[in-house]
Amino acid sequence: MPHEKSDAIRExxxxxxxxxxxxxxxxxxxxxxxxxxxxxxxxxxxxxxxxAASVDDIVDVIDRCPSYALGYRTGDGRTRTAPPA
Ligand code: SF4
Structure with missing residues (x-):
């Protein structure tokens, strides 16, 4: 994965x-x-x-991100955010 200098959340x-x-x-x-x-x-x-993919496919794959580095907000109200530290 790319190395980033900042830990700020990107969108x-x-x-x-x-x-x-x-x-x-x-x-x-x-x-x-x-x-x-x-x-x-x-x-x-x-x-x-x-x-580059359907919203449903993106949601399915992001739900598999084990670290919660990835999240989403969908137009129909689904969200995934990292749990509190
Ligand atoms: S699935 Fe999550 S933890 Fe794994 S490489 Fe992608 S962003 Fe990082």
């Missing part, structure tokens, strides 16, 4: 979904890049393209 938006990513939580399990390589591409900048 990547497309119609119907905003993907959030908190670099400091990423444990490099690669569920995301294996699950949806068109959306999560470590060699691309920005490395997340929320327009």
């Amino acid at each position: 990547y938006s497309a119609p119907g979904v905003t993907i959030t990513w908190e670099p400091g939580r990423c444990r490099h399990a690669q569920e995301c890049v294996h699950g949806l390589p068109a959306v999560f591409d470590r060699d691309r900048r920005p490395w997340i393209d929320p327009s």
